[in-house]
Structures are given as structure tokens and as C-alpha cells.
Amino acid sequence: MPYDEALAARVRDELLGERGVTERKMFGGLGFMLDGNMAVAASSSGDLMVRADPATSDDWVDGESVRPMEMRGRPMTGWLLVSVQSLEEDAALKTWVTRGLAYARSLPAK
Numbered sequence: 001m002p003y004d005e006a007l008a009a010r011v012r013d014e015l016l017g018e019r020g021v022t023e024r025k026m027f028g029g030l031g032f033m034l035d036g037n038m039a040v041a042a043s044s045s046g047d048l049m050v051r052a053d054p055a056t057s058d059d060w061v062d063g064e065s066v067r068p069m070e071m072r073g074r075p076m077t078g079w080l081l082v083s084v085q086s087l088e089e090d091a092a093l094k095t096w097v098t099r100g101l102a103y104a105r106s107l108p109a110k
Contacts, residue, residue, distance in 0.1 A: 003029040007084055008042040014097045020109075032100075036110025039100035047081040048093070050100045054078035060099075078103075 020035040036096030042051040046080045067088035068075035087093045
């Protein structure tokens with residue numbers, strides 16, 4: 001399944017004017033990078049993938065609208081999937097994009 005183009009457009013709108021942001025197609029999704037570091041992505045599952053601080057990302061997991069991203073059946077620390085249903089309000093999307101940007105900003109540029 002390809003990524004949700006409407007979600008990608010909404011993320012793109014949230015990132016307008018943000019310096020250092022690029023887009024990259026990867027793993028069937030569309031990643032939004034800040035200075036070469038993934039911040040968020042419109043994932044191939046239809047959800048928003050958010051890169052978050054591994055030390056605090058578990059605090060946001062609720063098991064329904066926010067869950068850890070899994071790869072080969074194993075949870076990936078610091079990578080979250082946020083259901084598109086929970087992002088219907090622009091304020092909710094902004095919150096998650098801001099969280100992804102904050103963590104990407106804390107990393108050295110690539």
C-alpha cells in the first residue's frame with residue numbers, strides 16, 4: 001500500500017518555512033527529513049511515523065492511536081506510528097510533527 005498522499009500534503013503544509021527540510025521516498029512511504037535526519041513520514045501503512053527521543057517515546061504510546069513501530073515483529077525504540085484517525089484535527093498533526101522535528105533537531109546534521 002502506498003503512503004497516504006493527503007497526509008503527506010498536510011505534513012508538507014506543517015513544514016512550510018522550516019529550513020533544512022527535504023523529502024525522501026523510502027520503504028513505500030514518504031519521509032520528511034530535517035538536515036538529513038528523519039523527523040516524520042507518511043508511512044506505507046497509512047499512519048504517521050514519528051521519530052522521537054527513545055528516552056521518552058514510550059510515554060506517548062497508548063496502544064491504540066499511538067503504538068511503537070515494529071520491524072520484523074520487534075518494536076523499534078524511538079519510532080512511533082500515529083494512526084491517521086487520531087490526526088484528523090490539524091492541532092493533533094502539528095503536535096506530532098513538532099515532536100518529530102524536535103528530536104531530529106537534537107541530532108547532528110548528516
